[in-house]
Amino acid sequence: GAGVSQSPRYKVTKRGQDVALRCDPISGHVSLYWYRQALGQGPEFLTYFNYEAQQDKSGLPNDRFSAERPEGSISTLTIQRTEQRDSAMYRCASSLVGRNLLYGYTFGSGTRLTVV
Amino acid sequence: SQQGEEDPQALSIQEGENATMNCSYKTSINNLQWYRQNSGRGLVHLILIRSNEREKHSGRLRVTLDTSKKSSSLLITASRAADTASYFCATVTGGSYIPTFGRGTSLIVHP
Numbered sequence: 001g002a003g004v005s006q007s008p009r010y011k012v013t014k015r016g017q018d019v020a021l022r023c024d025p026i027s028g029h030v031s032l033y034w035y036r037q038a039l040g041q042g043p044e045f046l047t048y049f050n051y052e053a054q055q056d057k058s059g060l061p062n063d064r065f066s067a068e069r070p071e072g073s074i075s076t077l078t079i080q081r082t083e084q085r086d087s088a089m090y091r092c093a094s095s096l097v098g099r100n101l102l103y104g105y106t107f108g109s110g111t112r113l114t115v116v
Numbered sequence: 117s118q119q120g121e122e123d124p125q126a127l128s129i130q131e132g133e134n135a136t137m138n139c140s141y142k143t144s145i146n147n148l149q150w151y152r153q154n155s156g157r158g159l160v161h162l163i164l165i166r167s168n169e170r171e172k173h174s175g176r177l178r179v180t181l182d183t184s185k186k187s188s189s190l191l192i193t194a195s196r197a198a199d200t201a202s203y204f205c206a207t208v209t210g211g212s213y214i215p216t217f218g219r220g221t222s223l224i225v226h227p
Contacts, residue, residue, distance in 0.1 A: 041220075043217045045214050048213070104151070104162075104164050105149075105215060107159040
């Protein structure tokens with residue numbers, strides 16, 4: 001597609017429910033990143049993929065968070081047993097190559113998650 | 117953990133004035149990037165400067181990088197009300213491909 005697409009744009013869920021956030025990167029982009037951004041803060045790294053391989057998941061807060069990119073394109077970030085502290089904007093970004101020396105990363109508009 | 121830290125946290129200027137934001141970081145980098153975030157919107161990449169570059173320009177934007185001081189600055193000349201946004205620096209270190217963001221500078225340009 002023309003840009004990075006994230007869905008849903010907004011998600012309100014009850015505490016304890018599982019949620020799945022979707023990211024559709026720019027066609028042909030090798031790398032895909034997930035970030036979380038709290039209000040008034042900068043984006044915080046969660047995990048990233050090159051093709052279908054998860055290269056680094058050191059930013060995932062705990063084992064309730066997982067991500068996959070099975071075919072090297074669309075990615076899903078899943079949060080199990082959501083808690084109120086999980087409420088944040090979840091952002092996805094993609095780039096053409098893993099170490100992008102020439103261009104920046106293209107971000108999607110994000111998914112605003114609210115856990116009530 | 118925060119690698120880049122922007123300064124100031126907030127900046128308020130009049131339209132037509134120049135705006136300067138600074139970013140300091142702790143460890144050696146491969147490149148440094150600046151992003152803009154308008155209220156309620158996504159992050160937009162503005163400019164990338166590599167560790168072997170000292171200055172880059174893009175329209176009204178000028179970015180400098182001083183690796184000896186581990187700092188970068190973003191200058192917006194002849195600011196406009198539409199430049200009102202939060203500006204973030206993101207660093208990519210040599211051994212990692214992960215952009216690490218600072219907390220950002222909130223810029224308000226009054227018409």
